Structure formats: structure tokens, C-alpha cells
Amino acid sequence: MATRTAFQLLPRVIQPLRPRSPPVQPHQHPIPSRRQPLSLLSALANLPGSPSSPSSPPPRTIRAHRTLPHPPSRIYDLIADVDAYSAFLPYCTASRVTRWTRPSPTSDGGGDERRWPARADLTVGWGPFTESYTSRLYCVPESVIEAVSGPGGRPTLDAETLARLGLDAVPAGADMEGGIFESLVTRWEVGPAKEVEGWTDAELAVRFRFANPALGLAACRIVDEKVEEMIQAFEDRARELYGQR
Incomplete structure (x- = not known):
């Protein structure tokens, strides 16, 4: 399981700040604001700030685990079937692989590549x-x-691993735009239980x-929830495709 990631499939939205409400006229009462978390994050994404500012926090890592x-x-x-993501991942409405690696031998020693x-x-x-967005994938x-x-x-x-696979850390021509993220790395590790x-x-x-430190202060809880939703979606997909033992 980049440039911006699928596997990474975290909702990222940017919305202009709302215009100020007009002055309240006599005999009128202002309507209380009920901004949802999504609107709040969208507004914070437009505030001044840069990842290089002294107040920029270090990267944060969220982990989730399943035994399947x-x-x-x-x-x-x-996990590698990115084309199918839009069929089962929450919030993913379209997914398409646009570049593939060169053929490599299968691990079972078969003739197929x-x-x-x-x-x-x-x-x-x-x-x-x-x-x-575009994701760079390393398999x-x-x-x-x-x-x-x-x-x-x-x-x-x-x-050494990148060289063995014939991959570069930053491929030539890679789209490095990350939306609201200055950096985002989604890593899957699988192995025998x-x-x-x-x-x-x-x-x-x-x-x-x-990219904006102020956004990070407001979004951590939401990101936690979305990571858990994502791994649960993969577990449900495995049950759908392979059955339940």
C-alpha cells in the first residue's frame, strides 16, 4: 500500500473563508454559527503560515493494526489493487493507476512476471x-x-531497497503538490501472523x-478517525473477496 496518496485516502479539502456577515439591523437577531469540523479545517487551510515557520510541529504518525x-x-x-479503491474505500470516488513498474518475477518462482x-x-x-491528486507508490x-x-x-x-526495485526516491516529473499536506506518507506492512x-x-x-501549522492543531482527531476507518474498510474488503474463516 502519493503527488498526493491513495493509500492515503484522507479527506483533504480547501474552501475559501466565508465572507463576514452583514451588520445586524434593528429587531434582527444574528444566527449562531454552527460550523462543522470540515468547514473549520477548510478555513484554517487558508490562514497565513508555512511549514518552515518556527511554530511548525514535527510530523505525526498514526498507526492501526489488524490480524486477518x-x-x-x-x-x-x-492493498496493491489501487484501481479498485473507489469501490470500497470511504470518501474515495475515483481511483486509477497511471504508471506501472517493469515486470518482475513472482515470489513463488513461477514463470509469470x-x-x-x-x-x-x-x-x-x-x-x-x-x-x-496524484500518488507516488513504492511496492x-x-x-x-x-x-x-x-x-x-x-x-x-x-x-538499497529502492535501487534493487529500480525505483527513485523522487521520480523525474513527479507531481509534488500536496494540497493541505506538506508531507504525507502512508505505509502498509504485511507478513505472516x-x-x-x-x-x-x-x-x-x-x-x-x-502545510499550515494551525490546521494541524484542529485536525488530529479527525485524522485519527479516518485512519481507523480506512483499515476497517480493507478488512471488510478482504472478508468480501476471500470469505471469513
């Missing part, structure tokens, strides 16, 4: 708001999938930093 009753190869294939997604376009919608077959976005986003894979043979331990880590 299916082999790692199946769970990895599910397989390509993995290297870049994808995604559209996220939340209420009346939508945003389209270590049946082990790790990373999606990277934002001008400060870099994969966490080491240089430690306690149950034939099952999979899947861990999702989302490391992010907002």
Missing part, C-alpha cells in the same frame, strides 16, 4: 467537497507498500505534517 484470516499474498494483492502500481490518480470526496512485493505525497514527502524505504499459521499481520502507518 488470509495469507499475506492475498492481503498484499488487495508481474507489474506493480507506481503512480495513481485519486479523487476524494467529503460532502460537497472533492479533491483530485516491495508481499511485504511493503508506500504512498508518498507533498513537497516534503519521501519514502521510508532505504536506498505470529500466532496463527496462514493468517496475516497488517500494519498501517500514516505519517503526516500539514
Whole structure:
């Protein structure tokens, strides 16, 4: 499981600040404001600020974990199937892989070779708001999938692994625009479950930093909720495709 990520599928919306209300006329009463969290985040995204300011907090990481009753190869294939994201991920309304890796041998030693997604376009919608973005994807077959976005986003894979896979940390021509994020790295790790043979331990880590520090103060709880929703959606998708043991 970039430039802005699918795998990363966190709602990101930008809305202009609302105009000031007109002066209250005699015998009129102002209507109390009931701004939803989404509107608040949209407004904060337009406030002055930059990720390089002294008040900019360090990146934050949110983790979620599942042990799933299916082999790692199946769970990895599910996460790597970016084209299908719009069919089951919350808020993802469109998903399409636009670039693939060169074919590589399969891990079982078979004669077939397989390509993995290297870049994808995604559209996220939340209420009346939508945003389209591009994700850079880094796939270590049946082990790790990373999606990277934002001008400060870099994969966490080491240089040796990137070279072995024929990948660059920042591919030439990559779209580095990150919307409200200065950096966003979504990392999936899958492997055999430690306690149950034939099952999979899947861990999702989302490391992010907002371009506007003020936005980060208001959004942390919302991001926590969305990460949990995302991993739950993958668990439900696995049950739908592979059944329940």
C-alpha cells in the first residue's frame, strides 16, 4: 500500500473563508454559527503560515493494526489493487493507476512476471467537497507498500531497497503538490501472523505534517478517525473477496 496518496485516502479539502456577515439591523437577531469540523479545517487551510515557520510541529504518525484470516499474498494483492479503491474505500470516488513498474518475477518462482502500481490518480470526496491528486507508490512485493505525497514527502524505504526495485526516491516529473499536506506518507506492512499459521499481520502507518501549522492543531482527531476507518474498510474488503474463516 502519493503527488498526493491513495493509500492515503484522507479527506483533504480547501474552501475559501466565508465572507463576514452583514451588520445586524434593528429587531434582527444574528444566527449562531454552527460550523462543522470540515468547514473549520477548510478555513484554517487558508490562514497565513508555512511549514518552515518556527511554530511548525514535527510530523505525526498514526498507526492501526489488524490480524486477518488470509495469507499475506492475498492481503498484499488487495492493498496493491489501487484501481479498485473507489469501490470500497470511504470518501474515495475515483481511483486509477497511471504508471506501472517493469515486470518482475513472482515470489513463488513461477514463470509469470508481474507489474506493480507506481503512480495513481485519486479523487476524494467529503460532502460537497472533492479533491483530485496524484500518488507516488513504492511496492516491495508481499511485504511493503508506500504512498508518498507533498513537497516534503519521501519514502521510508532505504536506498538499497529502492535501487534493487529500480525505483527513485523522487521520480523525474513527479507531481509534488500536496494540497493541505506538506508531507504525507502512508505505509502498509504485511507478513505472516505470529500466532496463527496462514493468517496475516497488517500494519498501517500514516505519517503526516500539514502545510499550515494551525490546521494541524484542529485536525488530529479527525485524522485519527479516518485512519481507523480506512483499515476497517480493507478488512471488510478482504472478508468480501476471500470469505471469513
